[in-house]
Amino acid sequence: xxxxxxxxxxxxxxxxxPVVSTVLAALLSVVPLPIPEYSMLAPNVxxxxxxxxxxxxxxxxxxxxxxxxxxxxxxxxxxxxxLNALVLLLVHYAIVVQHKxxxxxxxWLIWASFALIAAGxxxxxxxxxxxxxxxxxxxxxxxxxLALTVAIYPAIGAVLGRVQRIFLTAG
Amino acid sequence: xxxxxxxxxxxxxxxxxxxxxxxxxxxxASVGLLVLGKAEAPVVERARMAVVDAVAPMLDAxxxxxxxxxxxxxxxxxxxxxxxxxxxxxxxxxRLLHWQQVARNLEAENRAMRDMQRVATEPGLxxxxxxxxxxxxxxxxxSVLIAAGTRDGIAKGQPALVPDGLVGRVGETGERAARVLxxxxxxxxxxxxxxxxxxxxxxxGDNSDMPKLTFLSSGARPxxxxxIVTSGDGGVFPPGLPVGIVVQTGEHGxxxxxxxxxxxxxxxxxxxxxxxxxxxxxxxxxxxxxxR
Numbered sequence: 001x002x003x004x005x006x007x008x009x010x011x012x013x014x015x016x017x018p019v020v021s022t023v024l025a026a027l028l029s030v031v032p033l034p035i036p037e038y039s040m041l042a043p044n045v046x047x048x049x050x051x052x053x054x055x056x057x058x059x060x061x062x063x064x065x066x067x068x069x070x071x072x073x074x075x076x077x078x079x080x081x082x083l084n085a086l087v088l089l090l091v092h093y094a095i096v097v098q099h100k101x102x103x104x105x106x107x108w109l110i111w112a113s114f115a116l117i118a119a120g121x122x123x124x125x126x127x128x129x130x131x132x133x134x135x136x137x138x139x140x141x142x143x144x145x146l147a148l149t150v151a152i153y154p155a156i157g158a159v160l161g162r163v164q165r166i167f168l169t170a171g
Numbered sequence: 172x173x174x175x176x177x178x179x180x181x182x183x184x185x186x187x188x189x190x191x192x193x194x195x196x197x198x199x200a201s202v203g204l205l206v207l208g209k210a211e212a213p214v215v216e217r218a219r220m221a222v223v224d225a226v227a228p229m230l231d232a233x234x235x236x237x238x239x240x241x242x243x244x245x246x247x248x249x250x251x252x253x254x255x256x257x258x259x260x261x262x263x264x265x266r267l268l269h270w271q272q273v274a275r276n277l278e279a280e281n282r283a284m285r286d287m288q289r290v291a292t293e294p295g296l297x298x299x300x301x302x303x304x305x306x307x308x309x310x311x312x313x314s315v316l317i318a319a320g321t322r323d324g325i326a327k328g329q330p331a332l333v334p335d336g337l338v339g340r341v342g343e344t345g346e347r348a349a350r351v352l353x354x355x356x357x358x359x360x361x362x363x364x365x366x367x368x369x370x371x372x373x374x375x376g377d378n379s380d381m382p383k384l385t386f387l388s389s390g391a392r393p394x395x396x397x398x399i400v401t402s403g404d405g406g407v408f409p410p411g412l413p414v415g416i417v418v419q420t421g422e423h424g425x426x427x428x429x430x431x432x433x434x435x436x437x438x439x440x441x442x443x444x445x446x447x448x449x450x451x452x453x454x455x456x457x458x459x460x461x462x463r
Contacts, residue, residue, distance in 0.1 A: 027226060031234045032306035032315070034241045034435055063190070067197045071204075075222035076305055078312035078350060081215050082204030089198055132205040135311045135357070138378065 014167050018053035019065040021163065025049040026069055030076045041141070043149040045156060046073050047121060050088055051114050052160045054095045055102045057168065066092040080133045087121050087128070094120070107154075115150045122146050220345035223316060227348040230304040231318050238302075238437065298442040299323050304348065306436070313356035313378055314339075317439055320347045325441050328407055332440045336413035336430035337361070337401060341441060351439060354414065354429050355382055362404035363414055365397050374399065374414060374427055381418060384425035393417050393425050409444045 025045045050069060053061040070085030077084075094117060095102070102110060122142060129135040208215045249256065301319035319325050321344050331338040331351045339359055342352035352359055359376035363384070370391035376382045384393065397417040403410030419426035 027229055027233060030305035030307050030316075031230065031237060032303050032436065033237065063194045063197055067201065070201070072222060072226070075219045076226070076316070077307040078314045080205055080208045080311075081219050082201040082208060086198065086201035086205065089194070089201060093194065128205070129311055132209050133311075137311070 015060055017163070017167055018057055018060040019069065021160070022046060022049040022053065022061075022065070022069045023072060026073045026076065041145055041148060043145065043152045044118070045149075045152075046084070047088075047091070047118060047149060048114075048153055048156045049160065050091065051095065051117060051153075052157055054092055055110060055113075056160075056164060058096055058099060060168075061092075063089060063092050080129065080135070083125065083128055083132065087125050090124060091117055091121055107157075111150075111153055111157075114153050118146060118149055216343055220320075220343050220348070220350075223348045223350070224320070224345040227304060227316070227318060227345070230316070231302070234302070234304050296442055296444050297324070298440050299325060300438050300440045301325075301349075302438050303436045306434075307350075311357075311378070313353040313359075313376065313433070314342060314350050315353065315436055315439070316348050316350055317441070318348060319441065320345045320349050322346050324443065325349050326443070329441050329443055330408050330412065332412065332442060333431055333436065333438070335432070336415070337408070338431050338433075338436065338439055340407065349441075351441075353433055354431070355380060355433060361408060361414065362402045363399050364402040364410075365391065365393055365417075366400050367397060371402055371404065372399075372425075380433075381426040381428050382415075384417070384427055387425065393420055395420060399427050 025048075029042060029045050046069060050061065050066060054066070066088040067085050070083075070088040071081065073079070073084040073088075074081045098113075102113070122145075126137045126142065129137060204215065204218075299319050301317040301323070303315045304318045305316035307314050307316065317331075325341055325344055327341055327344055329341045331340060337354060339351050339353040339356065340361075341349050342358075343350040353376070354361065354374065355376045355378065357376055357378050359374075359382070361374045362371065363374045364371050368391065370388045370393070372384045372387045372391070372393075374382050375385050384399070387393070395417055399414045399417065401408040401410055401412040401414060413430050415427040415429040417425060418428045
């Protein structure tokens, strides 16, 4: 009986892993690091995590997960509330619509798709931020951040891949 | 469960429909929040700080080991040049002892003059020192979150300081966390003056590292290296807090490098000078006087 309860708990925790790990990424990304300019150029790890999980386990990263993570990101970063929530929802939609395309594709293709989606997300972010709050984005900074985000994708993807293999292959 | 295939077939279209509805609803919610935020509805600010409040303890816990590691690296680096540092401090000490003498003389003189003029002394000030738990320097906002909120007596608009100078002011408050808007943020406008000439100006953040000096009083000619301090106009900041140094003059405007290194903020002091200021401060209105 107790065993069954624990087995169920274990299963639930594993199924929550994609959303929970992305929430954790959102928290970690704002922890102050004593590196000059870090906070301004920091790669968008939340986007990386969300993209990875929506591509590989869309069943475990539903639209409300994207919404919640986006809201948390907005609240922490001080961006207009709803901005990242909207962007992540659109990212979610874009991936889910093209889900067949992603199935079983080579890594570099997924990486290239990530670059495209990240660029699209950056453009939508800039437009919505301007429309909703008249915030104009320093373009150079934004481009650098985008490049860093795309560059770091393989590293974080590898970590998440390992997490997925360890915890989610059986489930 | 007995025939998963059939169940799946029957519920699949329904599930897709539900998912679509949920998706549309969530998009609507995001857009709604953005619209409310644009209208500066207080509910949005409250929602934001409620989220921050909920995760503040987690952020605090995550940040502590990183803080400790950074401090250890710093200590190790200081050991390397301890002799040089010692020499420098000795020299500085000599210089400061001289200044101490000057300050004592001035203090005595000041006191004597105050006595003569019966100037009211400044009200006692209280302060709270809080750790920085999140550095949210995204592309849009220059702000940090600190691990102290209304329950520690922090209120909107209070100035935030470190020993080097002015950091900014409290922009949003939660119960146990608050957001400090940095001097460099787009929404930061602080009344200042040039220390030597007492020319008034406003220092405006524009999300760059070096905020602009605007509304300079006519005839003011700021020079490179001039010290900028708060002027106390508007009643949000008390006068004389060190802000920064003029590093650019000329056609492209006057720019100031703040004294504070915003990338290395660890603890911030929030000071209550008892100034209500022109900002909406969430303090209750003064009670009507009783009697007489």
